[in-house]
Amino acid sequence: MLFPTHLAVAVLLGRRFRLSTAWLLVGAALPDVVDKSLATLGVVDLFHTVGHSGLLLVLAIPVAYHGRSGLALAVGWGTHLLADAFQIVLNGRPTDALFLGWPLVVPPTPMALPPLSFARQYLWSPAFFVELGIWAALAAVVVADRRRRESE
Numbered sequence: 001m002l003f004p005t006h007l008a009v010a011v012l013l014g015r016r017f018r019l020s021t022a023w024l025l026v027g028a029a030l031p032d033v034v035d036k037s038l039a040t041l042g043v044v045d046l047f048h049t050v051g052h053s054g055l056l057l058v059l060a061i062p063v064a065y066h067g068r069s070g071l072a073l074a075v076g077w078g079t080h081l082l083a084d085a086f087q088i089v090l091n092g093r094p095t096d097a098l099f100l101g102w103p104l105v106v107p108p109t110p111m112a113l114p115p116l117s118f119a120r121q122y123l124w125s126p127a128f129f130v131e132l133g134i135w136a137a138l139a140a141v142v143v144a145d146r147r148r149r150e151s152e
């Protein structure tokens, strides 16, 4: 999923569940900020590694129990992983979702595209249209909020 859409999901979750939008945004950004940086610097070969590993649940669960901000951080991180796995499966590359088990398992033939190349091939894929739906939902929420404020 494209990075801005992860942030849009975080905003929608914050509105819906009254969690800290700031901490949701941090959690939603963290996997890509960590992993894209590591891959761009040549530390790792793949763009889904430590920040996208489901094994981090051992850290996310205690963080989630550390108050509402910790819960928002963990939820933001978890929704990022789920959204990435969902779009990969939807776009017909289910074995790439094995990134969730990194470093114990790795996808056998990962796409391994840098962010801009990924974005170019991703446009008009089935998951891209799901993202359009997410942005439409966010626009509807913003419009509804504006109308509510104007009527008060």
Ligand SMILES: [Zn+2]
Binding pocket: 001, 031, 032, 052, 080, 084
């Ligand atoms: Zn990601």
